[in-house]
Amino acid sequence: MSSTLSEGEASLEVVPLRHWGRLGGALVTLVGVAMLIHTVFSKIPSRTGQVACHVVNATKSCHPVMEWRFSWNTVGSYLFDPLVMNGLWLTLQITFWAMLIGITLGLVIAMMRLSHNRLMTGISWFYTWFFRGTPVYIQILFWFAISYLYPTLSVGVPFGSWAFLHINSVTLFTPLIAGITALGLNEAAYFSEIARAGLISVDEGQIEAATSIGMTPSQTMRMVILPQAMRVIIPPTGNEVISMLKTTSLVASIGVIELTGAVDEISASNFKTVPLLLVACVWYLLCTTILSVGQFYVERYYARGSLRTQPPTPIQRLRGDLGALGTRFRRRSPVVSR
Amino acid sequence: MSDTMVEARGVTKAYGALQVLKGLDLEVRKGEVTCLIGPSGSGKSTFLRCINHLEQHDSGVLRVDGELVGYELRNHKLYERSAKQICQQRANIGMVFQRFNLFQHLNVLENITIGQEKVKGTNEAAAQQRARELLARVGLESKEKSYPVQLSGGQQQRVAIARALAMEPKLMLFDEPTSALDPELVGEVLDVMRDLARSGMTMIVVTHEMGFAREVANSVYFLDQGVIEESGEPEQVLGDPRSPRLRSFLSKVL
Numbered sequence: 001m002s003s004t005l006s007e008g009e010a011s012l013e014v015v016p017l018r019h020w021g022r023l024g025g026a027l028v029t030l031v032g033v034a035m036l037i038h039t040v041f042s043k044i045p046s047r048t049g050q051v052a053c054h055v056v057n058a059t060k061s062c063h064p065v066m067e068w069r070f071s072w073n074t075v076g077s078y079l080f081d082p083l084v085m086n087g088l089w090l091t092l093q094i095t096f097w098a099m100l101i102g103i104t105l106g107l108v109i110a111m112m113r114l115s116h117n118r119l120m121t122g123i124s125w126f127y128t129w130f131f132r133g134t135p136v137y138i139q140i141l142f143w144f145a146i147s148y149l150y151p152t153l154s155v156g157v158p159f160g161s162w163a164f165l166h167i168n169s170v171t172l173f174t175p176l177i178a179g180i181t182a183l184g185l186n187e188a189a190y191f192s193e194i195a196r197a198g199l200i201s202v203d204e205g206q207i208e209a210a211t212s213i214g215m216t217p218s219q220t221m222r223m224v225i226l227p228q229a230m231r232v233i234i235p236p237t238g239n240e241v242i243s244m245l246k247t248t249s250l251v252a253s254i255g256v257i258e259l260t261g262a263v264d265e266i267s268a269s270n271f272k273t274v275p276l277l278l279v280a281c282v283w284y285l286l287c288t289t290i291l292s293v294g295q296f297y298v299e300r301y302y303a304r305g306s307l308r309t310q311p312p313t314p315i316q317r318l319r320g321d322l323g324a325l326g327t328r329f330r331r332r333s334p335v336v337s338r
Numbered sequence: 339m340s341d342t343m344v345e346a347r348g349v350t351k352a353y354g355a356l357q358v359l360k361g362l363d364l365e366v367r368k369g370e371v372t373c374l375i376g377p378s379g380s381g382k383s384t385f386l387r388c389i390n391h392l393e394q395h396d397s398g399v400l401r402v403d404g405e406l407v408g409y410e411l412r413n414h415k416l417y418e419r420s421a422k423q424i425c426q427q428r429a430n431i432g433m434v435f436q437r438f439n440l441f442q443h444l445n446v447l448e449n450i451t452i453g454q455e456k457v458k459g460t461n462e463a464a465a466q467q468r469a470r471e472l473l474a475r476v477g478l479e480s481k482e483k484s485y486p487v488q489l490s491g492g493q494q495q496r497v498a499i500a501r502a503l504a505m506e507p508k509l510m511l512f513d514e515p516t517s518a519l520d521p522e523l524v525g526e527v528l529d530v531m532r533d534l535a536r537s538g539m540t541m542i543v544v545t546h547e548m549g550f551a552r553e554v555a556n557s558v559y560f561l562d563q564g565v566i567e568e569s570g571e572p573e574q575v576l577g578d579p580r581s582p583r584l585r586s587f588l589s590k591v592l
Contacts, residue, residue: 215456217421227443
């Protein structure tokens, strides 16, 4: 065996190994998926027993009426129902405000947790322990019933009786506000852990370097640590936003007519429960899809400086794949050139 | 006006029970280059970090350009300065780290301008102009848009030197600036440091590069187990060591 290639050997063709098992498995899976899709878009005899009868040559023949298994026509007719549209808009608003509360408060709790003050770390630990340790559904019910525990809220002397501001809890905590508060405070507990992971992922040398050029601790946090922590924080946060979008459906239980509340209300009057649940699913899926795409580009933005070359966007990758496919077809004999 | 830039008297520092610095005395005059050498764990990096208050010393006096570092003397007591005051002191002391510590999320130009803009309040145009001058000085004019990960270790360290110089420091501290570099990249960083020393910058360099110390330093301090074992001119300390510990140390590194 010689270690150098001769003139002819350098241009030898490479024949890739065929993976027959892998190919077979893929084909079986493909058939299964095709069958499933077929059932979703197929018709079945009417579930209410409707039949259609014809009289041909004095004989009457009857056959059952066929309808979509998933009642797509009903789904279609309620997809843009005004009540559904209002519900969707409210769902997006609740998601936004709850995430805003969750991220802001969560960041503060994460910083408290990393503080050198033992009292601060203790309080933030307790917060996470409590809000992460109880079901969010019960928390929503609690905030809804807050006026039972605190009929009036006052701002004044701590522990004293004098106060300059009194608020009636019932008027302040409407079902919507109670829901947003509950979701936001619950989210803060989860987000604080995400933020903490991001903050401690930044190399200590970065902090020393910022300190050595005279940056204050607050400047160091804002301009050096946080931008780099974002790379670690973004992916799980995208997860949280998507999760939150769906968790908002729980506030339907305290009478907020968001997306789930809206389809509940419609199906309560027309009993078309399954198609209306599908209406909600279509909208939830659309929103989560848009959020996932957004997440990809935000991640890409914060990844700058962490990789020597940026990974391609899906569009760039598709274009690259198509280009490679083209050259493969054009060049019949795949001789390794260069 | 005294011509002393750094003055240390009886500086001590302990981490828990471990006494890292056991009363160090040192004097660096303006425009001089001082090298700190010694085995790892001898306290030389800790001492360097005390000079810009990245570490707090426990006792003793540490002055930079006549000002106490991190403390204020009132009624025979040392009062800790506020974070803001300490930051202002640090802005006048440049530091270069063993592992470069460039800001990973900023490109080369931004790494050099951020301190000028955010700490000194220089406007963007002036900061960029100064950054470009410094990049030319360290031979990296073409790299201003690159991110640190795209640079070699030697290039990163030269950017780190430019970042520190951008603050127009009166003193530069180097903490083993070439120890994390591949051997063939050491030269380019030492060239920049040599050039800096020639321009009259006051420098304290923790290093294992004995050739550099002998050529550039005005004085060399040998630290071992938290004390200064020997100090003096490089020819004398490195060429004719008196203490047996320095002799054994030099026989290992040379």
